[in-house]
Amino acid sequence: MDLLDNTLFDIPMILWIVALAILIGVFAVTWILRSIFLKRYKRLSASGIQDLNLFIAGEIGRTSIIFLMILSFYVASLVLPFEVRFRIFINLVMEITLLVQVGIWGMGIINYLIDRKARASIEDDPSLVTTLVAMQKIAQFVVWTVIILIVLENLPGIEITSLIAGLGITGIAVALAVQNILGDLFSSLSIVLDKPFVLGDSITVDQFAGTVEKIGMKSTRVRSFQGEELIFSNSDLLSSRIQNFKRMQRRRTILNLHVSSDTPAEKLKQIPEMIAEIIRGQQQVTFDRAHLFDIGGAGISYEVVYFIETQDYTVYMDRRQVINLAILNRFQEESIQFATPSQTVYIGNPGV
Template sequence: MNYIILANPVADWLIALAAMVAVTIGLDAFKSIVARRLGAGGARTEAGTHTLLHDIAAATLRSTKLVVLGFVGLYVGASLLTLPAKADLFIGRFAITALLIQVALWGDTGLRTWLRVTRAQRSSEDPDRVTSSAAITFLVRVALWAIVALMVLDNLGVNITTLVASLGIGGIAIALAVQSILGDLFASLSIVLDKPFVVGDFIIVDKMLGTVEKIGLKTTRVRSLGGEQIVFSNNDLLKSRIQNLRRMASRRVVFGFGVSHRTPEPLLRALPALLEEIVRAQPQVRFDRAHLSGLAAPSFNYEVVYYVDNTDYTIYMDIQQEIYLRIVALLQAQDVALALPVQTVQLTREARPHDSAQAGNDADASLGKAA
């Protein structure tokens, strides 16, 4: 015990080793106990479900690495010894570096847990929030790791002022080289913030239509009615005209038909009221108007306009089908025929040269007989 190793007695080394082990084990045990209590406390909430705060705190504590706790224990044990200045500086810097990395891991785990819980709880009732959360979480994670990386380099003695300036100049060059990618990235942020559509919306872009499955940093993916996945560049997507059918409050329906021109005038005058009665009889429908809209050669044309207060396409088609069937039944009951396309073709025979000569000869013969 009286031996001296690196200017410290063996007893001091043993005490420092015991302190390092005790601090490491103690911190690890404390982490496990608190994380377990947080998980149990979250399970006993009044609503019977885990609260978001408990989930984040428990997951964050569980992400604590034993290696980091070992560096903290090493730092505590080294403080009990008399070491050279360089050794003290080396141990201190590595302990701080380990803590900074652990802080980044805590933040990263907390953000990912928040995003996971948000998706699980709000994906069906609030898809807008899920879309925004994913983009915001990614940006915050990138910023967190960038800041921690700069702090680690500064702690290790690197001149980050020069580094940041160099990164700024290099960033401009990189931005020019990948401007299309950056355009899609900013378009993604625009989609998230402005929300022209969110995950789950049914959209029409030009002649393509489908349900939005994912809004990524570069592309947006849409599942078409045929089953295939359509991938749009975010930048190109925002330049297109987008129809969002999910946000349609009601559907305006316009249809027309023609009746035979033999239909008597009193019945033509009565038809708009009869059509209104048919439309108003349908559920979830608001009648707008019905008029005799045109006097074409083969028919008298009618136009009917109404609104369906339900955006479901199947319900709209069921209502439209019922209206059509009732109109057919009405016309049959009134003995009115639907107008059919009529085309009249008049055939004429064209006179030919030899036919004219023959006609002249016949006329001369007739005159000779008469003389």
């Protein structure tokens, strides 16, 4: 009983014991709840389930241990008659900790909404994914900026209006120093809004070609067809000529054929019809024209134009191969010979 009659910092020991019990109880309960929801989140994530239950479990699982400790201490401190200055300090620490935790929860909400929209639109509109990623970064920046300003406003001795004015002047100086970085940043926003390409597009930039893997705030990463990663700064990328093959709906093909000049005229008249018949018999292929367009030393020349209705390069090459083999077989059946380069050399005796 003597212990309970004592005081610590002019506060009865019984109140300290009650506060300690509250601290342990609050922390134990919140930590157990956090652990339960965290296990549930991991189980739902492993099963591939994407629903509101996963989001709620994930949000609770994101609750920081430090936040739980400070929350428990704050609740326990309510039974202790601290001095006003110390009470103000405890309240300030609790407010700052709560704001940071709200920021963490806010990040989870933003990520959940953006990821959900991205999964729903990735097949119908892949270009929207790039826009959503940029919106995600901007929203995260805005949330943390607001939280930092609120924290600074609650700190004693800091005038937030003067601070913002000072940051504006400093921002101008910083902008001049990092104008190249800012140029890449605005170029990134231009790529997101204008969408000259999106993730997964096959593009050619100058002499480089590959598939877009990532569009960042400063650079864009492209996986070349040889396998290496190509990194372009966004400003350089937009100032270059970009060919986007993903948006190609059909591929125009020009085929030049040269047959022997010894081919009978009747056969020469039939060649365009033969080729048209072969091309029209193929799937995903549209015949345009076939003409005898030149007669010269290399033989009789034909120009054939047709379209392959696909953007897939492998399918395109497969159709070309089938058409070329069919033309070879038909020419063999019709005994039509291809022209071969030849050169006649006359040897004479200058003295004769």
